[in-house]
Amino acid sequence: MTGSLDGWTVVFDLDGTLVDTAPDLLLALNHVLDHAGLETVDLQTVAGMIGHGAKAMIQKGMSHQGLTPSDAELEGLFARFLVYYSEHIAIGSRPFDKAPEILDGLAADGAILSVCTNKKQDLSDKLLDALGLAPRFAAIIGADSVPSKKPDGDHIVRTVQAAGGDPARAIMVGDSRTDERAARNAGLPFVFVPFGYEAESVEAIGADAVVSHYSQLPAALSRLISQAVASARGR
């Protein structure tokens, strides 16, 4: 039996795309800010700081209050963050509504599923394991497993290859400008999910498809694949 997504790889971003991780990132960030005697931040503020890895989030948490940490200070805070976050990684973090069911449907239609994230590899594996999502993915590639993370397109290309797929038959799904740039750099169509952590508007992002609930993803992917196949024929 062949499925309509046979031979296609769907590459998912993690934070803000597959999983709503903001609640646990908030607790971990506030743990280090509080320990450093700094002001803590709220959920909405932390959401605007996710997408470039945890170190960038800590830096933004400090610049938010007019402070610039020294390299040594930042490394110390980052180390503390990693210990705390790793131990509290799936307290409040949950997959977005219907994501697991839709992933199963895509796999049943023949898609290869993979994750390309700017989260660290060990944290990504731990989170997806804790939520029971890890077995669905042929590859999970964190920022520290590649020479250059998103927005470098190479991060996506390596993810597709690690999943056993073909970058010419792959689609990126993500919640941020970083994902959009990475997809463009890798030459992949880009599906934007506006329920994540991007502050820019849907119009500004300029995605090939916008999916505001997982139930809309299968149809969006089918449409993009038909377009890709038609344009390949026209060449």
Ligand SMILES: O=C(O)COP(=O)(O)O
């Ligand atoms: O943890 C982050 O800041 C980014 O992670 P993402 O690439 O999965 O959105």
Ligand SMILES: [Mg+2]
């Ligand atoms: Mg994200």
